[in-house]
Amino acid sequence: MNLFAIAGLSCGIACTILALVAIVYGKGLLQRILALFNTAVAIWGFGCYMVGVSSTGAQAILGWRIAHIGGVFVAVFFYHMVIVFCELNRKIIVKIIYFAMTCALILDILSDVFINKTRYVFDLYYNDVTFVYVAIIVFWFSLVILGFYELLKFLRRATGIRLIQANYIIAGFLTGFLGGASTFLPEFKIDIFYPFGNFSIPVYCLISTYAILRYHLMELRVAISRTAIFLIIYTFIIGIPFYLWHKNPTSVIPFLLMFVLSTIGPIIYKILQNKTENIILAEQRRYQKILIQAANGMTNEHDIKKLLKLICYVISKTVKIDFTAIFLKDNGGYSLKAIRDHASISANLTLLIYDPAIVLAKDKKIKIDDVYEKAGPLIQKHFTRPVGLVVPAYMDKELIGLLVLGEKRNKSMYTQDDINVFKILADHASLAISNCIYMAEYSKEKDKSFAAQRRVWLLDMMGGIVHRVRNVLNNVQMTLYKLTDKNDGVVARIEEGKFDEVKEILKDMSVINEMKDDIKNASKMITGATQLVQGTNIQERVSCTHISELFGASIQDVKTKYKTDEIYHTLEIPVDYMIYCGKARLRSVLGTVIGNAYMAVCDRRTELSEEERECYNPQIIIKIEEKTDTYLISVIDNGIGIHESVRQNVFLQFHSSHSDRAGQVRSGMGLYTSRFIVEDHDGNIWFMSEYMKGTTFYIELPKGPPPTEKTVNEDLREA
Numbered sequence: 001m002n003l004f005a006i007a008g009l010s011c012g013i014a015c016t017i018l019a020l021v022a023i024v025y026g027k028g029l030l031q032r033i034l035a036l037f038n039t040a041v042a043i044w045g046f047g048c049y050m051v052g053v054s055s056t057g058a059q060a061i062l063g064w065r066i067a068h069i070g071g072v073f074v075a076v077f078f079y080h081m082v083i084v085f086c087e088l089n090r091k092i093i094v095k096i097i098y099f100a101m102t103c104a105l106i107l108d109i110l111s112d113v114f115i116n117k118t119r120y121v122f123d124l125y126y127n128d129v130t131f132v133y134v135a136i137i138v139f140w141f142s143l144v145i146l147g148f149y150e151l152l153k154f155l156r157r158a159t160g161i162r163l164i165q166a167n168y169i170i171a172g173f174l175t176g177f178l179g180g181a182s183t184f185l186p187e188f189k190i191d192i193f194y195p196f197g198n199f200s201i202p203v204y205c206l207i208s209t210y211a212i213l214r215y216h217l218m219e220l221r222v223a224i225s226r227t228a229i230f231l232i233i234y235t236f237i238i239g240i241p242f243y244l245w246h247k248n249p250t251s252v253i254p255f256l257l258m259f260v261l262s263t264i265g266p267i268i269y270k271i272l273q274n275k276t277e278n279i280i281l282a283e284q285r286r287y288q289k290i291l292i293q294a295a296n297g298m299t300n301e302h303d304i305k306k307l308l309k310l311i312c313y314v315i316s317k318t319v320k321i322d323f324t325a326i327f328l329k330d331n332g333g334y335s336l337k338a339i340r341d342h343a344s345i346s347a348n349l350t351l352l353i354y355d356p357a358i359v360l361a362k363d364k365k366i367k368i369d370d371v372y373e374k375a376g377p378l379i380q381k382h383f384t385r386p387v388g389l390v391v392p393a394y395m396d397k398e399l400i401g402l403l404v405l406g407e408k409r410n411k412s413m414y415t416q417d418d419i420n421v422f423k424i425l426a427d428h429a430s431l432a433i434s435n436c437i438y439m440a441e442y443s444k445e446k447d448k449s450f451a452a453q454r455r456v457w458l459l460d461m462m463g464g465i466v467h468r469v470r471n472v473l474n475n476v477q478m479t480l481y482k483l484t485d486k487n488d489g490v491v492a493r494i495e496e497g498k499f500d501e502v503k504e505i506l507k508d509m510s511v512i513n514e515m516k517d518d519i520k521n522a523s524k525m526i527t528g529a530t531q532l533v534q535g536t537n538i539q540e541r542v543s544c545t546h547i548s549e550l551f552g553a554s555i556q557d558v559k560t561k562y563k564t565d566e567i568y569h570t571l572e573i574p575v576d577y578m579i580y581c582g583k584a585r586l587r588s589v590l591g592t593v594i595g596n597a598y599m600a601v602c603d604r605r606t607e608l609s610e611e612e613r614e615c616y617n618p619q620i621i622i623k624i625e626e627k628t629d630t631y632l633i634s635v636i637d638n639g640i641g642i643h644e645s646v647r648q649n650v651f652l653q654f655h656s657s658h659s660d661r662a663g664q665v666r667s668g669m670g671l672y673t674s675r676f677i678v679e680d681h682d683g684n685i686w687f688m689s690e691y692m693k694g695t696t697f698y699i700e701l702p703k704g705p706p707p708t709e710k711t712v713n714e715d716l717r718e719a
Contacts, residue, residue, distance in 0.1 A: 002123050003242075004195060005052025011045030011201045030084045037077035041201060043070025048183070051125065057118040060125030064115050068108050072136070075143040076101045078173065082147040085169070086154040097143065104136050122194055126186045137184065144177055164413040176201050225276045233269050237261040281417075287318040288421045294318075295428035304436035308338035311429060315405065316340040322385050322406030327351055328433070329400050331682065332629075334358060341406075345383050351402070355379075361392040362399045368392075372419060379404060389414045393426040395434055403429070547577040547624060547631065554590035558598055561591075567598045572623035579631060580704055585677045589685075592670040593635045593697045594620065600639025600695060607640060607692075630683075633699040642689040650687065651675045 019038035022031050047067025054060040076097050083090045108114045113132040118125040129137075151170050158166050183195040241258035244251065278285075294314045301307045312324040323341035327334040333352040339345060351358050357379040361371050375390035383404075391403040403426055408414075551573055558567055601618035608616055621636040642650060651671050678685040682702050689695035 002052050004124055005049050008045045008048030008052055012042045015042035033081045040070040040073045040077055054125055057125045060118050061115050064127050072101050072105050075140045079143045079147045082150050086150055121186050121191055129187050229272050233265050237265045290318045291421050291425055295425045298428045298432035302436055302439040307432055307436055312338045312340040320409045325404040327402040391422045391426050393430045395430045542580055542582055544578050544580050545583055547579050548573045548575045550587055554587050557591040558595045568618040569620040589674040589677050592674050597635050597637035600637050604640035630700050630702050636696045638694040641691040641693055641695050643691050
């Protein structure tokens, strides 16, 4: 047995194993063609083995015929794989190629137009080429060159894992075809070197099969270095004993030497592999170490916005990638919460729960490796730059977010080590995010509790003040009534000039006495507002109602409150708009905003001169605008406006910018309470104002039901 036979046998065995692997693990058309390709190469290898062990020319011709059965279709399957991999439409061309090569195979088997004689060279019976054989070889190499041309074109538009796979396939097939082509040289009487190229064929089949079947590919430089080290070491392990055995077939030294070398070979391979990879992956291992350190320190940050920005900054800066984006679970989907490099995505992007990437990540039947493999292409449509990797983050087996990473700036791939590090990072980030949400909820509840305690204290204080004022006034009244009682005889002791002053004091005391009722009324208003925000009414049943009905009731409330039949309003509200809300609470918000608008136009009227007052036309315009998921309510008045110096206090408690009128006691709780109610409905309230020209209040509310009052952690567990 010579080297040519050994190379052919190793090629046949290795490619048969790879064909079986492709059949077992392959699922698509590309994998099935790969299995056929490896089968064809295996047939070529076994045929070459038969040629290598042949003792006559006739036996060698039989071996060459068998080898050509597989060899003819190697180029065909290669080109077909390239077409499928690059997603090209070449169906007619592929059918023509299959037909042409099938005809060539029939000629090879049934006639002597391919092979009819041999010549002995390199201890082998090599076939002499014929004209038909040369034509088929030219066509064969043309297919191979065309396949590489399509792959090189594909490289220009490929991104992510497809780009990495293309690099692997090009490197693997180029190595194999260059090595395998060397076996054709002696057929054309080019006897430059021994035809040992079949040794490289299993290597390129292995690389190509690995690239097509696997998603988590190792760094190409690592793959090449490992292959090179393996070939060098095992060439010595096999080559040296084989050379000694060839020189002296009866000696036992070659067998002992092979035993020793095969024992220490794996140790040497491991040492060289580690040192080589330490050099190649030095930068990668540096940033992996930094990311792990950052992951361990995440739980120390309790501000979720700062945490997410920190994660994006550390990843983008350390790994040096195009962009980093974080999506977190939100109402109705997963919203973009942080991003590094805003040019690559819309800042308001939300991935809905039925988005393919979200459905894939939430599917518990899907393996996590499949999520890494398929989520990137599914989410790519939302980004202007290529997506390199998508890392899901889970808490209690529920998806709480996605970490989307762009490509590395040096165009290198994400290795399995990278993915393992990002898994650790995602796990720590999930825990840190949960801590942030808990701390935010705790702080919010603590603030509410403190505010409630402060209101209770204030109400108690006001009640005490009322009680003290009432006692003092009662005492003063009793004394003064005694002084003014003519039947008491005390009047005789009062000088005539002092009696009228006493009556004036009585009159003033009566006015002061009325203040206690005003203080009581203010106390009741504050108590009601507190209950509206935090107490009884917060349990009010949420239901669907017509917006026009709410406005009608609110306008009537304002008219009743201010004892007027006209509030100068104009309604621009469609009657068919529906909204989910707590009716009583939202009615109070609308009543507060419309009432403030009415007070504003009244206040401006008092500030104008008589001539300006005659020309002044008070207006309150109420309208609503329908958006995709929300309604935008606008209450526009041309009243006195809000002075710039007090605008920042508008939503504070106990603040009022209007003067009291018509016996109304203004508590300063209206807008303060309204803000809590609107936010409780998952909405927003804000205003724009210009002093002495008017104010516009905006209320944005969702169309659907408002969120229930539960923490985010509960929502994640019960989703």
